[in-house]
Amino acid sequence: MSESIEHRTPVEIAGLAADDPHLQPAARNPLLVERVIAVLFLVGLILVVGFGYCYWVDAAAWTLGATMGGGLFFLGLGLVAWGKYLMPRGPFVEQRHEMASDQETRDAFAAAIVERGGGVIKRRKLLGGLLGGGLGAFGVVAIFPLLRSLGPLPKDTLFHTDWRPGSYLVGIDGRRVHVGDLAVGSLLTVYPEGTEYTDRGQAVDQTVLIRISNENFVTQKGRESWGPHGYLAYSKVCTHLGCPVGLYEQQLQLLVCPCHQSMFDVTNGAIPNFGPAPRPLPQLPLYVDSAGYLRSQSDYHTAIGPGFWERS
């Protein structure tokens, strides 16, 4: 035991004699360790070959992963053990060298930049200024493509949807919603007719239609005619982060956003009463035409979806 402590004093590796104890394996019984590692390598080799076989015969995905992963694992285990137990045990020491140069070298370096280089620029102020101006202007001009090519300007697109006066409400299958279609307490996601298959229709125009009763339903003052036959339509885009408000809690008359659990009171103009959403879901004014189909009176009166700077 004293012997091993003695050899724990670290030495420089350079110039060690081949029989130096620091260069001997760390294992007490190298022969045994060598056998164990041989077994590990053998298992790894077999698994890697197995991986090739599994790949060749197009076996199930898990057999590919099991053979490849197992093969790499056993080869890695053996290699780590080889390095740890059969290679020079050390410990070895290496001296650190100070990063900092001496003062003279530093000064020479700084002088080369400030005096030699800087002097050149100072003597030709006009050239330096023009070159700087040109490159600076290029930097500014280079921003333009970023602004004008990447995308259109927002303008007022965030304030409008495709709902128009008289738009038919259709489901995802394109069928117009008739006043008799929904039972009280049920719900349907609707789009203005013609947008149901489009990305924009699904992302912007999506509206949740709930039948809350059989009579006209008024959710707020000024919305007296918006809920004919108990049909209420709210924007399905959450005012928090824009997830679809897809959960309808029928007993409490709440619309719940599954992303961050904002809850909106269906009976009271979808005012949020829980969670991080700050604004009610805009309500879509509806009417029933002479043929009994549900249609929108107009677009939403406020911008749908999450908050942004230009929204008043």
Place this chain on the structure above:
Amino acid sequence: MSDVTTRRAKKTAQGPYGAVGKALGELDDRLGVAKGGRTFLDKVFPDHWSFMLGEIALYSFVVLLVTGVFLTLYYIPSQAIVTYRGSYLPLYGQHVTEAFASSVNLSFAVRAGLLMRQMHHWATDIFVGAIVVHMARVFFTGAFRRPRELNWTIGTTLLILAIVNGFLGYSLPDDLVSGTGIRIAYSILLSVPLVGTYLAFFIFGGNFPGTDIIPRFFILHVLIVPGIIITLVTVHMILLVRQKHTQFPGEGRTEKNVVGAPMFPVFMAKTTGFLFLVAGVIALLGAFAQINPIWQFGPYDASRISYAVQPDWYMGFLDGALRIFPAWSFHSFGYTIPLEVTIPAVIFPGLLFNVIMIWPAIERRFTKDYAEHNLLDRPSNRPKRTAAGVAVLAFVAMLFIASSTDVIANFFHVSLNTVLWAMRVLVLISPFIAYPLTYRICKEMQGVRGAGKRKTANVVTRTVEGEYVAEPAPAYVDDVADDLEPTEVPRFIDEPEAPAPESGVRIIER
């Protein structure tokens, strides 16, 4: 016979080191590699289990590159609508984007495709996790101090890039869950005051969802961000080699040397073996632990949603912050600042990563310690730093838990309201509990001799006379450390005015 003679003659002609020696000689003639090469092979790497954490990050990144290249061969970054006609019957005939269809196809129709996809996803989760744990190691042992501040900054940048690229890649299959994530990202961009709408429109090429975002995310994910990551990882390694490793105090270890195993062959064998181990474990995870089964989520449709939508773990703290932040929207003069989004999703992460990045400067301001440090601290010897780190970790961990409020409420059958308020309170008080608690524990550990060290056995021997003698076994080399010369006693943050005069630590009065 003559064959052997010629071979021997050839060997003699090539010098004592044979063909290898000759080839190296040719190389040295032209590049002069012998001196630097020998120094590099002799380079000493100190040995401690915690130095392996950064290696996990590096090697899972290698796995990411290899599996990622495989995936790009089959993935189509396009939002064009196609009719799915692949082998997964529940989706057959549905209108899906090419991105989604190709992701499903490469999982089912390409040999080893599913394995590669799952390995890629697992490797990402491990990559970011390993970076976080590695940073925690560097933080708590003070390895970020002078002269390594720059490498700490690069490391923090790498963490941010890893999270960003993880999110970008997670979005590429265009499935229902990841599409919801993109929608949230769009809304977060919108929430930036003044320029938010422009930012969102330029990045997405218009209003959400548009048809540009998947191709744009793709090129960012496979070229631009990985390019920056590879560059920064290279610089990270170069700085590490140039400045040499830190080491824990121990026998013969000083601020001026490095004690450990040489680069070649010991460290090289261990680290290459470790690369295989990391890759092997990731492959086994890819084989046996299903991850992100996009065919079950279905294609993205902006008007559909699933229950219990959670992002990958490294985005959890942001999602949690968004969930528990109150609905404080600011309206005035006809403008809106959506503080309910801006604060948790823009300002908070910005602040967090900036504080992490400049931590070396912050700590220097408090300790006035401008000296170089190559020996590491025991975390208990630096109670204030350790407590501050644990407080931040506790805060972020609580936010992470808060990203599952709905699942928690469901699982424990408590109301969502209760869970939300509980998480709000826990997030706010957790740092204030964690700090003093950690501080106390550190102080107690300082007072206990041998705390945090392995216990040594008593070796009982029987003498020839039949007498039993018990002797304590020699302590482990690493554990005798602190008592031995020439280890310098680390100065504690809370006792800056009592440095050991001969400790070699420079104090600069300001």
